[in-house]
Amino acid sequence: MIAGLDGLNKAFESKARLGIMSVLVANEFVDFTTLKELLQLTDGNLASHTRSLEDLGYIRCEKSFVGRKPNTRFYATEAGRTAFADHIAALESFLKNQK
Amino acid sequence: MKEKEVIQTLDDIRDMMSKSSRFQAVSGVSIIVVGVYACIASILGYLFIGAPDMLPFLSGRQDVFQLNTPYRIRLACLLAVGLFVLSLATVILMAYAKARRHDLRFVADKRMLQMAFNFLLPLAVGGLLCMALILQGHYGLTSSIMLLFYGLALVNCQHYTYPVLRFLGYAEILLGIIDCFSIHYALLFWFIGFGLLHILFGIFYITKYDKVK
Numbered sequence: 543m544i545a546g547l548d549g550l551n552k553a554f555e556s557k558a559r560l561g562i563m564s565v566l567v568a569n570e571f572v573d574f575t576t577l578k579e580l581l582q583l584t585d586g587n588l589a590s591h592t593r594s595l596e597d598l599g600y601i602r603c604e605k606s607f608v609g610r611k612p613n614t615r616f617y618a619t620e621a622g623r624t625a626f627a628d629h630i631a632a633l634e635s636f637l638k639n640q641k
Numbered sequence: 642m643k644e645k646e647v648i649q650t651l652d653d654i655r656d657m658m659s660k661s662s663r664f665q666a667v668s669g670v671s672i673i674v675v676g677v678y679a680c681i682a683s684i685l686g687y688l689f690i691g692a693p694d695m696l697p698f699l700s701g702r703q704d705v706f707q708l709n710t711p712y713r714i715r716l717a718c719l720l721a722v723g724l725f726v727l728s729l730a731t732v733i734l735m736a737y738a739k740a741r742r743h744d745l746r747f748v749a750d751k752r753m754l755q756m757a758f759n760f761l762l763p764l765a766v767g768g769l770l771c772m773a774l775i776l777q778g779h780y781g782l783t784s785s786i787m788l789l790f791y792g793l794a795l796v797n798c799q800h801y802t803y804p805v806l807r808f809l810g811y812a813e814i815l816l817g818i819i820d821c822f823s824i825h826y827a828l829l830f831w832f833i834g835f836g837l838l839h840i841l842f843g844i845f846y847i848t849k850y851d852k853v854k
Contacts, residue, residue: 560650561657568658569752576750580661630654633647640644 549632551625553598558583558591563626566601566618574614592616600625664756664802666745669847671735675728676839682724683832686717714775721787756801763794784827788817788834803850809842 554560561581565572572580578588595601600622604615618626659665740747767790771783795810813834820830 557653560654564654564657565661568662572661576661576748580657630651633651636647637644637651 549628549635551629551632553595553600553625554629556591558587559595560629562588562591562595562616563600563618563622566616567623567626571604571615571617574616577616595622598622598625660745662752664753665850666736666740666743666747667732667802667846668735668739669843669851671732672843672846673840674731674735674843676836676841676843678724678728678731679835679839680832680837682720683828683836686720686831687828689716714780718775752801756798759801760794760798763790763797766790767793781824781827782821784831785817785820788813788820788830791835792817803846805846805849809838812838 554563558581562577565577565580574588577583577592578585581588583591592601592603596603599619602617602619604617606613606615737747739745767786770790771786774780774782774786792810792813792815795813796807797810799807799810816830816834816838820827820834823830
């Protein structure tokens with residue numbers, strides 16, 4: 543992706559992580575399967591991206607069981623929402639400066 | 642080149658946000674089809690209230706066409722309920738087909754159930770009110786109540802799908818209010834509200850949202 547612009551967040555350089563944040567910011571929560579289908583990622587791929595976002599404190603997950611099947615829900619944290627908004631603001635200000 | 646990439650990224654983000662949070666599977670063609678159903682139904686209604694002789698299955702049964710006979714009311718209710726069921730089935734089936742075609746989500750998840758609830762609650766309340774009024778012999782406001790509550794139902798579920806839906810809702814509400822204050826033109830308002838407005842909105846919807854990307 544676009545590197546070297548001011549104010550861009552390194553965490554959102556990957557398309558998958560940016561996609562995860564877009565979905566979570568727009569929804570109260572999203573479960574693992576839905577997220578996987580929306581972004582068309584594999585299980586392992588999605589798991590590693592969500593883990594890295596979780597480590598940064600941008601998202602949190604809640605694990606529960608539906609019957610015997612594990613069900614993971616992801617939520618965007620306040621920090622995540624702020625970081626995402628800042629990232630978009632940086633992209634937009636770049637566009638403005640081009641004109 | 643960077644500019645293009647940034648624009649593309651912002652577009653992707655916007656797409657993903659609305660794809661994940663809004664129900665986009667409703668097909669524009671189905672809205673038009675529903676409008677056509679309603680046009681046909683109101684013409685049928687007009688014929689058997691205003692000019693029953695023109696309907697073959699009713700000709701020669703003048704005896705039942707005294708104003709507001711229970712038989713005729715029953716027929717009209719049957720027509721309205723039939724139209725509602727047929728329309729709902731059409732919209733759902735065509736939405737399912739569109740979701741399959743464009744790889745959109747069509748799962749009975751929490752959001753979809755919320756949307757169904759928010760749409761059906763005003764409709765159910767309006768329907769019961771209509772039924773109560775008809776049972777008590779007040780037929781005059783039936784069409785305006787249908788328009789008003791249908792409009793409220795549309796406005797009520799705008800957050801679950803494309804927000805422009807609310808404008809169709811506002812139009813139905815406005816029409817319903819005018820209908821409240823005018824007598825004799827119930828079927829005309831019905832024809833405009835459920836028929837013409839749907840067809841017009843369907844055409845607008847197709848040009849704006851149904852284009853294949």
